[in-house]
Amino acid sequence: MLRNGVVGNVGQPCMLRWSNRIRLTWLSFTLFIILVFFPLIAHYYLTTIDNLDDSGPRIFEPRSGNALCEVKHVQDLCRIRESVSEELLQLEAKRQELNSEIAKLNLKIESCKKSIENAKQDLLQLKNVISQTEHSYKELVAQNQPKLSLPIRLLPEKDETNFPLPKSPNSCRLHSCFDYSRCPLTSGFPVYIYPLDQYQFSALIDPLIKQAFLETARTNIYVTNNPHIACVYVVLIGELQGSTVLKSIDLEKQLHSLSYWRSDGHNHLLINLSRRSQTQNLLYNVSTGRAMVAQSTFYDMQYRPGFDLIPSPFIHAMSEPNFLEIPPQVPVKRKYLFSFQGEKIESLMSSLQEARSFEEEIEGNAPADYDDRIIATLKAVQDSKLDLVLVEFTCKNQPRPALPTEWALCGERADRLELLKLSTFVLIITPGNSHLIASTGCSMRLFEALEVGAIPVILGEHVQLPYQDTIHWSEAALVVPKPRITEVHFLLRSISDSDLLNMRHQGRFLWETYFSTSDNVLSAILSTVRTRIQIPAAPIPEEPSKEIPHKTGKTAGTDPNMADTGDLDLGPVETEPPYASPKYLRNFTVTVRDTYRAWNTAPGPFHLFPHTPLDPTLPSEAKFLGSGTGFRPIGAGAGGSGKEFQAALGGNVPREQFTVVMLTYEREEVLMNSLERLNGLPYLNKVVVVWNSPKPPSEDLIWPDIGVPIVVVRTEKNSLNNRFLPWDTIETEAILSIDDDAHLRHDEIMFGFRVWREARDRIVGFPGRYHAWDMTHQSWLYNSNYSCELSMVLTGAAFFHKYYAYLYSYIMPQAIRDMVDEYINCEDIAMNFLVSHITRKPPIKVTSRWTFRCPGCPQALSHDDSHFHERHKCINFFVKVYGYMPLLYTQFRVDSVLFKTRLPHDKTKCFKFI
Known part of the structure; x- marks a missing residue:
């Protein structure tokens, strides 16, 4: 039983396994039937439905009730399908209609937004105009002085004026x-x-x-x-x-x-x-x-001080000196420390009757004559050979006629000039007769010395030099009393090279300005009289602008090259009304107060300028106490960071705007793109396009609307000098000279403008260059490589004062402008030479920008090797014209305040990317 029990226990699981297998087999068979016959059944029903769609319902022989029900079911499904399709079509049409309405509404919204923005800008502009008007009115009330205009020109009414003669x-x-x-x-x-x-x-x-x-x-x-x-x-x-x-x-x-x-x-x-x-x-x-x-x-008994005047000798009748024949001002020291050539002929009797009669009047009262001591001292210096000097007291040839007691000139003018070119100093011994206070012989010696850069040493302080009441001769010559002749050698050796060069430089200025041409001689005589009676000089002429009509159509967009400045504005955009710089505010103060500067610094006293970069500056408190006309201090005087900084110009001078001058030649597309980039630029007064081509602009050319006037001026000829003509349409002191292919961001321009306002007498710009010394050829080279030291700022993107446009066009030697026309090059170098010559200061470079890239522009002339060879020649020629190298080196560059400074969260930088 146990075994049977065991066997029985083992057989039960076996039966279960067989039962499971049968179930699995049945399920598999059922799935097979479904998979095989379901597609057939589905195909049958679909075919039936398609037949119903194509040909309507068919009548089947009713075999049974189930078949009839199936047909009715299919018909219901078809009706449902049709109803759903119609509803879907209706919904799609409604959806498209709603989308169209939404698009129209979006367009209206955008239009409304633009209208709101335009209205805000108009309102802001009106508020700014009102604010500026109120501010100007308050300034006028506080100043209590109306704007001064020229009075009616007064002319004499009578031809006769009788008043008694002076006693003598x-x-x-x-x-x-x-x-x-x-x-x-x-x-x-x-x-x-x-x-x-x-x-x-x-x-x-x-x-x-x-x-x-x-x-x-x-x-x-x-x-x-x-x-x-x-x-x-x-x-x-x-x-x-x-x-x-x-x-x-x-x-x-x-x-x-x-x-x-x-x-x-x-x-x-x-x-x-x-x-x-x-x-x-x-x-x-x-x-x-x-x-x-x-x-x-x-x-002396004939001369009436402050009434009569002593002009320079009349030597040259030319219109402009031959600068290539004038020796350079360096090296400072020449072969001879000093030189003198002359002969004093005591027995030489003048044919002048007034000289004889005058000698008779003063006979017996003649002052001490130091000529013997002078001769002995100078010969001793020459014999000592401490320094190489040349003194000759006897002419090799027949001496020139001279007045009694005067040292006669020796030789021909050309021979005298050759000796002076080798002399650091030249001695001019005044006549032994101290009553002869001015003589043509001394004046000619002075004139020849200044012409070739020999520093005059005048022995005798009793003489009257040309235009002595206006020219400060101590800056160009040494006047030594004759009793100090024994100390002259020591005095000349003690003068430093820098002082020597400054005196030679000043002497060259006096010679060029007052003595070099017949026009200068007459102008100096008339200007002396005019200055004495305190009448201002004639205004310097401006270049008439012959405007080219053009069509303004499309509204310019924003500058695609503009950096993201976040919430920081650069200034009032399209809100500041045009404001011209005041003109001729210092006519009479320049004439009366600045006589020294007018007569002893370039360009001289012959012209009256509407404004100069050298006008005096008020102290800071004056803008808050009684002299605040035109000033716009930052934060109303409290200062501030970026937000307050951009709201006002601040600075040490009243508010102002600037003018863009852009030279172009048959590059219309490039020009239009450059003009569009100026759209919305703060403090821009107008744009002057100098059309340098004889071919006028295309008739169908549409110029951009940038919010300020664009004036297109026609030129007489294709010349790069046209860039610096003082066009009468330029109403501001500040000029931004810019190439038509230069790319500058608005923040860069604004930064350059603010820097220029603090250095008005200098060129302030972006691309820096360098004048390098060629040791091999002992000459100058133009260098455009990156350098830690620079001496030029190219005027393809630079600010300068309009004052220099007058000097460049009307005062600077014509030989320089002729070379610019010959090479079609170097006008920017010429402007740098001029400004450095006038100011004795280097230009100021702003930001790290060194070059400009113009995508899509034709290849510039500067890419050609000949361009640089020509610029080498220009620099060396300009040095010959000026007599020295005016350019000065600088290792200084200007960047924005607070650029890299960490600021609190409630403060903003002045310029974010500069």
Whole structure:
């Protein structure tokens, strides 16, 4: 049983396993049947439905009730399908209709947003205009001074003015002998020059002097043909030809018979120019009444200080000096420490009757003559051989005629100049007769020394030098009393190289400005009289803008090259109304107060400028206490970081704007892209496009609307000098000169503008360059490589003052502009030379930008190798014209305040990326 039990227990599980296997087999068979026959059944029903769709319901023979039910069910499903399809089509149509309405509404929303933004901008602009108007009104009320305008030009009403002569003719001064009523401050200083055929002795005048004088007078801005409105009447009296002698009584009669002499000759100027070392003192015994005298030779009893004037000798009749013949100003020290050539002939009797008569008057009262001591001392220095000097007291050839007690000139002018080119200093020994306070011989020595850069050392402090009441000769010459002759050698050796070069540089300026040409000689004479009676110079001319009409259509977009500045604005965008820089605010202060600067610094006193970068600056508190007109301090004076900084210009000068000047030549697409990038630029007054091509712009060209005027000016010829013409359409002091293919971000431009406002007398810009010394050829090279030191900032992207546009176009030597036209190159180098020459300062580079990339632009001329060779030649030629290298090196670059400074969360940087 146990076994059976065991066997029985084992058999039960076996049965269970077989049962499970049967179930599994059945399930598998059932699944097989379903998988095989279900597709067939489904295909049957689908085919039936398709048949019903295609041909309508079919009538089947009713085999049974189940088949009929199946057919009705299929028909119900078809109807449901059709109903659902129709509903879906209707819903799709509604969806498309709603999407169209949504798109239209979105367009309306965008349009409304733009309208709101435009309205906000208009409102902001109106608020700004109102604010500026209120501010200006408050300034006017606080200042209580109306804007000054020029008064009506006053002219003399009568031709006769009778007032008593001074007791002594030699006591004439401006206050007692000059009729100011004929010369109102606003008269313009009209000058009438007597025609030479109105007096007989004009036929005796040297033809060269006569011709040059008339040519100069014909182009002089002050000369008028209407004698009734004249302030000053000019009479040319000499010099006379050769040994011609004119009796004093005859000359006096002819002068008194002049049409507008009016009995005493008031407001007349008698000019006796000198071309020879011994010029006749025609007016010595002539009664000149109240007429002023301008000549190179004077005795002390004849000269009336502050009334008569001593001009320079008349040597050159050329329109511009030949700069290539003038020796360079360096090296500072030359072969000879000093030189002197001359001969004193005691027995030489002058043919001048006034000299003989004057000697008779002063005989027995002659002062001590130090000439013997001078000769002995100079010979001792020469013999000591401590320094190489050259002194000769006897001429190798016949000496030039000279006045008594005066040292005669030796040799020809060319020979004298060759010696002076080798001399660091040149001695000028004044006449032994101290009563001879001015002589043509001394003036010619002074003139020749300045011409070739030999520093004059004048022995004798009693002499009167040309234009001595306006020119500070101590900056260009040494005036040493004769008793100090024994100390002269020590004095000359003690002067440093920098002082020597400054004196030589100043002497070159005086020679170029007042003595070098016939035009300068006459201009200096007239300017002396004009300065004495305190009449401003004539305004310097501006270049008339011949505008080219153009179509303005499309609105410019935002600058794609503009960096993301976040919430920081750069200034008032399209909200500040146009504001022109004030002009001619210092007409009379420049004439009266700045006489020294006008006469002793370039460009000289011959022109009145509307504004200069050298105008004085008020102290900081003045803008808050009584002189705040035009100032816009940051944070109303409290200062601040970026937010307050961008809301106002601040600085030390009143508010202003700048003008973009862009030179272009037949690159319309590049030009349009560059103009669009200026859209929305703060403080932009206008854009002046200098159209340098003879071919006008395309008629179908549409210019962008950038929110400020775009003025297109036509030029007379294709010249790079046109970039710097002082166009009359430029109404601001600040000019941003920019190439038509230069890419500058707005924040870079604004940063450069703010920096320039603090350095108005300098070029402030982006691409820096360098003048390098070529040791092999002992000359200069133009270097555009990256350098830690620079000396130029290219004007393809730079700010400068309009003052320099006047100087470049009208004052700078024509030879430089001619070379720019010849090479079609180097105008930017020429401008850097000019500014450094005037200021003696290097330019200022801002930001790290060194070059400009213009994608899609044609290849620039600067990519050509010949471009750099031409620039090498330009630099060396400009150095010859100036006589030295004006460019100065700088290792200084300007970056933004607070650029890398960590600020609190409530502060913002001045410029985020600069």
